[in-house]
Amino acid sequence: MGMASSTQMEKPQSNKHIFILSGQSNMAGRGGVTPHKHWDGVVPPECLPDPAAVLRLNAQLHWEPAHEPLHADIDTKKTCGVGPGMAFANAIKGRVGTMGLVPCAVGGTAIKEWERGTHLYENMVRRAEAAARGGGEIRALLWYQGESDTSSETDAEAYKAKMEKLIHDVRSDLQSPSLPIIQVAIASGDEKYIETVREAQKSIDIANVACVDAKGLALKEDNLHLTTEAQVQLGRMLADAYLTTFCS
Known part of the structure; x- marks a missing residue:
């Protein structure tokens, strides 16, 4: 992008509603990614770009029109496809106005890799602060992570305390x-400990923390990642949760 484009994207900062998208691969988006690790390029109508209303903070901390795959320059070691972010943004933009999405998710990451002081955590905070610098306001953190903590009983049982600490730390640092x-x-x-992690997620009882349940949404043939259609459904579920819980 040239200088003019960069300048254009700076204009709406003062009234931007900012949303942090973080976690691991299902937040980064694997919808439409084939077994050969290519994205099929199919963008559902619910995920189409709207350059005037929905922006994203790119890896260089500049605003640009948001489009799929949202995490392509963030989760760079894997192939990214459709995630829930664009469907979420398009579902609520009519209620909130100009939106700024801040992709931070990285596939295959356990919650211990998101503790305060780690690269992933500090980068998320740095990106969130950069996003708000022009006067926009951070409205919510959307978090989808935990699959990597289901393969060990120790990790699964530690999940709740680590997630609660993450919530307190990110609120404090921001x-x-x-x-x-x-x-x-x-x-x-991992079927052995997935319910342990799910129960931890659903039992967190902290003010202004909501939980959306992805169980039952369609998975791809890898039995790990949501399909494109399921990501659209999840985006709408996240939007409903945000509007119902935090905008009513």
């Missing part, structure tokens, strides 16, 4: 003590 957080209860993972 100086937003009541920041709304919508977490997704996972739909896939």
